[in-house]
Amino acid sequence: MSKIKLTSIAIKVNGVVREAQVEPRTTLVDFLRDTLFLTGTHIGCEHGVCGACSVLVDGDPVRSCCMFAVQADGLSVTTVEGLAPERGKLSAIQDAFCEKHAMQCGYCTPGMLIACHALVERNPHPDEAAIREAISGNLCRCTGYQQIVDAVKHATGAKSGAHD
Amino acid sequence: MTEPRKFRYIGRHRRAVEHRRFVVGKGRYAADIQLQGLLHVAIVASPHAHAKIISIDTAAALAMPGVHAVLTGEELNVNTEAMLPGVDAPQVKRYPLAHGVARYSGEWVVAIVAESRALAEDAAELVEVEYEPLPHIVDPEQALQADAPLVHAANGSNVIFQRVFNWGEVDAHFAAAPHKLSYRARWARSSTVPIETFAVSAWSNDATGILDVWASIQMPKFPDQLARALRMPGNAVRVHFDVDVGGSYGVKRGLKHAVLVGYLARKTGRPVRFIEDRLENMRGGDMQGPDRIFDVTLAFDGRGIIRSMRMRAVDDVGAYAGRSPLQLGKPVGAIIGPYRIASVQYEAISVMTNKTPQEAVRGFGQAPTNYAIETGIDKVARYLNMDRIELRLRNLIGKDEFPYLIPSGTTYDSGDYATVLGKALDAAPLAEIEKERDALRARGQLAGIGISTCLEPSGGNSAFEPLFNPKNQTTTWMDSCLIRIDLNESITALMGTSTSGQAHETLVSTVVGEVLDREPDSIRVLHADSLNALPSNSPVGSRMAIMLGGAAAGAAKKLRAKLMRIAAHNLGLPESELVYQDGNIAAKTEPAKRLTWGQLVEIAHRKIHQMPKGDEPGLQEKFVLEVPTGGKLPTADGRVQMYPCHSFETHLVLASLDPQTCKVTVHRYVCGHDCGVMISPDVVHGMTYGGIAHGLGAALMEKFAFSDDGQLLSGTFMDYLLPSSMEVPSISIVDHCTPSPLTEFGQKGSGEAGYLGGPAAIASAINDALAPVGASIDALPMTPYALWHALARAEKNSS
Ligand code: FES
Ligand code: FES
Numbered sequence: 001m002s003k004i005k006l007t008s009i010a011i012k013v014n015g016v017v018r019e020a021q022v023e024p025r026t027t028l029v030d031f032l033r034d035t036l037f038l039t040g041t042h043i044g045c046e047h048g049v050c051g052a053c054s055v056l057v058d059g060d061p062v063r064s065c066c067m068f069a070v071q072a073d074g075l076s077v078t079t080v081e082g083l084a085p086e087r088g089k090l091s092a093i094q095d096a097f098c099e100k101h102a103m104q105c106g107y108c109t110p111g112m113l114i115a116c117h118a119l120v121e122r123n124p125h126p127d128e129a130a131i132r133e134a135i136s137g138n139l140c141r142c143t144g145y146q147q148i149v150d151a152v153k154h155a156t157g158a159k160s161g162a163h164d
Numbered sequence: 165m166t167e168p169r170k171f172r173y174i175g176r177h178r179r180a181v182e183h184r185r186f187v188v189g190k191g192r193y194a195a196d197i198q199l200q201g202l203l204h205v206a207i208v209a210s211p212h213a214h215a216k217i218i219s220i221d222t223a224a225a226l227a228m229p230g231v232h233a234v235l236t237g238e239e240l241n242v243n244t245e246a247m248l249p250g251v252d253a254p255q256v257k258r259y260p261l262a263h264g265v266a267r268y269s270g271e272w273v274v275a276i277v278a279e280s281r282a283l284a285e286d287a288a289e290l291v292e293v294e295y296e297p298l299p300h301i302v303d304p305e306q307a308l309q310a311d312a313p314l315v316h317a318a319n320g321s322n323v324i325f326q327r328v329f330n331w332g333e334v335d336a337h338f339a340a341a342p343h344k345l346s347y348r349a350r351w352a353r354s355s356t357v358p359i360e361t362f363a364v365s366a367w368s369n370d371a372t373g374i375l376d377v378w379a380s381i382q383m384p385k386f387p388d389q390l391a392r393a394l395r396m397p398g399n400a401v402r403v404h405f406d407v408d409v410g411g412s413y414g415v416k417r418g419l420k421h422a423v424l425v426g427y428l429a430r431k432t433g434r435p436v437r438f439i440e441d442r443l444e445n446m447r448g449g450d451m452q453g454p455d456r457i458f459d460v461t462l463a464f465d466g467r468g469i470i471r472s473m474r475m476r477a478v479d480d481v482g483a484y485a486g487r488s489p490l491q492l493g494k495p496v497g498a499i500i501g502p503y504r505i506a507s508v509q510y511e512a513i514s515v516m517t518n519k520t521p522q523e524a525v526r527g528f529g530q531a532p533t534n535y536a537i538e539t540g541i542d543k544v545a546r547y548l549n550m551d552r553i554e555l556r557l558r559n560l561i562g563k564d565e566f567p568y569l570i571p572s573g574t575t576y577d578s579g580d581y582a583t584v585l586g587k588a589l590d591a592a593p594l595a596e597i598e599k600e601r602d603a604l605r606a607r608g609q610l611a612g613i614g615i616s617t618c619l620e621p622s623g624g625n626s627a628f629e630p631l632f633n634p635k636n637q638t639t640t641w642m643d644s645c646l647i648r649i650d651l652n653e654s655i656t657a658l659m660g661t662s663t664s665g666q667a668h669e670t671l672v673s674t675v676v677g678e679v680l681d682r683e684p685d686s687i688r689v690l691h692a693d694s695l696n697a698l699p700s701n702s703p704v705g706s707r708m709a710i711m712l713g714g715a716a717a718g719a720a721k722k723l724r725a726k727l728m729r730i731a732a733h734n735l736g737l738p739e740s741e742l743v744y745q746d747g748n749i750a751a752k753t754e755p756a757k758r759l760t761w762g763q764l765v766e767i768a769h770r771k772i773h774q775m776p777k778g779d780e781p782g783l784q785e786k787f788v789l790e791v792p793t794g795g796k797l798p799t800a801d802g803r804v805q806m807y808p809c810h811s812f813e814t815h816l817v818l819a820s821l822d823p824q825t826c827k828v829t830v831h832r833y834v835c836g837h838d839c840g841v842m843i844s845p846d847v848v849h850g851m852t853y854g855g856i857a858h859g860l861g862a863a864l865m866e867k868f869a870f871s872d873d874g875q876l877l878s879g880t881f882m883d884y885l886l887p888s889s890m891e892v893p894s895i896s897i898v899d900h901c902t903p904s905p906l907t908e909f910g911q912k913g914s915g916e917a918g919y920l921g922g923p924a925a926i927a928s929a930i931n932d933a934l935a936p937v938g939a940s941i942d943a944l945p946m947t948p949y950a951l952w953h954a955l956a957r958a959e960k961n962s963s
């Protein structure tokens with residue numbers, strides 16, 4: 001087996017401190033998916049463009065494919081599994097995504113939700129331009145973004161688009 | 165059927181069943197499947213466009229701790245069957261790994277299996293392959309030349325399919341037409357590029373002899389083809405369709421991936437997984453799209469009435485072919501678009517080059533053909549100095565002319581094209597868009613309005629198979645549904661294919677709920693695996709609303725009929741005197757005389773003594789639906805009924821380009837859409853928005869570019885550009901409903917909506933913007949660089 005030295009890390013993931021030994025080259029997304037089995041965070045490009053791997057690190061949206069797990073040592077990470085206020089409930093954004101059909105295949109959805117949560121945290125009443133800007137680093141091939149924008153408007157009380 | 169029917173659940177807003185798991189991170193994609201002792205695959209790919217493989221040294225890789233196997237084509241190809249093309253070209257054999265010759269840069273040559281993907285990649289670096297470069301060919305037109313290097317020497321030519329079709333009095337119509345106009349339109353190699361790459365895991369159980377497969381597939385007859393390639397009985401390969409697929413839009417075929425992984429799982433006795441990284445997906449995943457050169461001549465009169473069309477389409481399918489040549493066949497079913505063109509000559513040529521192979525892309529070849537036709541319609545208008553909308557109105561098939569038989573043998577089911585166009589123009593409204601265009605022009609922008617009117621054939625049949633391959637006599641392309649009502653009174657429906665974002669669980673539960681008059685959210689819909697599934701041909705060809713929806717309705721109707729028989733028998737009344745409501749059945753005149761849903765279910769499950777004679781116990785029914793209008797082979801001159809239903813879309817676009825940077829901005833986007841009765845309007849709108857965004861990418865941004873050396877230049881998301889929320893404008897969709905007379909509820913397909921007319925409309929807007937300065941462009945994608953060239957050319961010509 002590999003002779004690569006393992007490093008100890010402790011990351012607070014969705015509110016719980018998780019300790020592990022990882023290879024320094026393990027990306028945060030691989031750690032979340034393969035070690036913690038938090039497979040809600042997806043991988044689309046592994047070069048920082050698609051945003052499918054987005055998680056919140058100390059509250060900021062970050063591409064977990066472009067960060068090593070060791071770099072998250074001591075930090076707090078929120079994945080899509082940690083967005084709901086409690087088990088069986090949905091956050092307002094998650095609920096609006098369902099209501100407005102803001103997804104199709106669901107593959108970009110965890111990253112989109114992370115981006116939208118980060119947005120409303122900073123700006124509780126974003127206009128359309130702010131919403132589009134906030135999700136502009138997250139690629140979705142299914143929706144053309146329209147119903148995602150509608151969902152965020154819906155969740156934040158703004159008037160939404162053509163098919164209400 | 166003329167007026168849409170009234171429904172209880174169909175056509176209403178409801179939350180999709182699938183979303184509940186997606187928003188909490190509980191989707192289950194192929195890469196999420198956890199298998200004990202899982203091994204991982206890394207690939208060594210050819211760096212050459214065309215090369216002889218002289219030797220492969222795998223010793224160092226094999227010796228690495230943690231490496232379980234290193235596989236080359238030499239071993240794999242003698243132990244598996246070749247994957248053959250959809251056309252009759254038996255010498256064009258494809259295996260997952262190259263053997264002897266590598267035919268494109270990125271082609272898989274060696275597969276390494278190790279304890280982790282990282283280890284497998286480490287080992288891949290230790291594999292030494294010696295190549296001897298061979299002459300290569302990347303340009304499709306040069307590939308047609310007699311002296312071109314051959315991609316497959318054994319095929320004797322780079323042409324894998326070629327046929328000229330003549331439908332109707334083409335020569336006579338051309339001779340009689342006062343005007344003819346010829347042009348070339350170029351559709352570049354782009355694709356659907358789902359955000360999820362292809363992933364597959366397989367596990368072989370020596371004791372049962374079953375190979376279990378989890379893959380992100382959207383492919384007709386995938387389990388059968390996989391079993392055949394692996395030389396296994398069909399009942400030894402179990403493909404699990406309960407895998408959420410992270411987008412496909414046609415391309416997620418992955419047969420070679422699954423053959424490789426299936427073989428490795430059997431070889432190692434361990435579960436094995438391969439997940440493409442992004443470069444592997446773009447370069448070696450064999451999922452690029454149509455790459456076409458259209459040469460078209462239209463024959464028309466001074467009023468703009470188009471009588472005839474000659475179209476030659478050369479499609480570059482890349483180094484190998486699966487179903488890709490058939491993508492020139494599907495457009496035969498809508499070869500005249502929505503217009504009354506009386507005759508057509510169509511020459512279809514599929515040519516191979518040393519590039520990544522082409523796969524099925526949203527619309528199966530229809531979007532490029534629509535773009536080519538629409539380019540001509542605009543050109544005729546410009547030539548005659550006539551309004552583009554007026555010209556279209558003169559040529560659109562009228563609402564009273566349906567069913568309308570087109571020269572190539574397909575009958576269009578229904579439509580009301582002029583009304584949909586009118587509704588879109590009113591919604592815009594056109595006058596306002598013209599004002600905006602003028603304001604942009606006044607600010608120094610090159611601004612233009614684009615229009616397109618296009619068809620989306622739907623209901624996915626496979627009539628292009630016998631049309632393009634006489635040895636293939638496929639005339640059915642069925643889909644099915646099985647429904648059970650259990651003793652505890654709940655309903656479960658089973659479908660036989662996977663879903664890649666089309667919300668089939670919502671579709672089936674809505675339809676079954678409608679027929680059985682039960683709340684759809686109480687109905688469970690499951691994806692079977694291939695060993696317990698009824699036949700399905702997967703969600704290709706905009707078919708599931710029609711085919712899966714139709715099959716689900718068929719099975720539900722059988723159950724409803726059985727419940728009626730049980731009630732009639734037990735209430736002692738003829739069925740004509742009973743009413744069915746919410747699943748309960750009562751006497752029409754005496755409502756107290758009734759059997760509840762629960763009572764009916766209990767009789768069926770427990771009380772055979774109360775069952776009508778001849779009825780089986782229990783409540784379970786299946787329905788296998790044949791494609792409406794299907795079942796016929798093509799005529800000798802190549803006429804055939806392709807798909808049954810025809811949705812219509814019109815796009816109206818206001819776009820501008822900055823004369824300095826040539827950056828394009830889309831300011832307004834209106835889409836008029838008629839896909840008959842919408843079962844789930846939110847889903848239909850979503851797919852249409854997404855199709856428009858995808859079309860915008862194909863029109864303006866996306867291209868698999870190759871160097872003269874045959875190297876892919878756009879293998880990452882930094883150079884293959886997908887539209888983001890900043891490029892895709894806010895879109896308004898205007899619905900119209902012309903029910904199809906051929907389907908259960910009047911529904912037509914819509915899975916390819918938006919993409920089929922979007923690129924044409926955006927191209928139309930760009931050319932309208934360029935016209936005042938004497939420039940034009942008939943090649944996609946219209947990137948800033950391409951537009952800059954078009955402007956420079958025009959400037960040179962005028963000086
Ligand atoms: S996977 Fe991290 S940005 Fe694409
Ligand atoms: S929902 Fe499929 S990629 Fe966004």
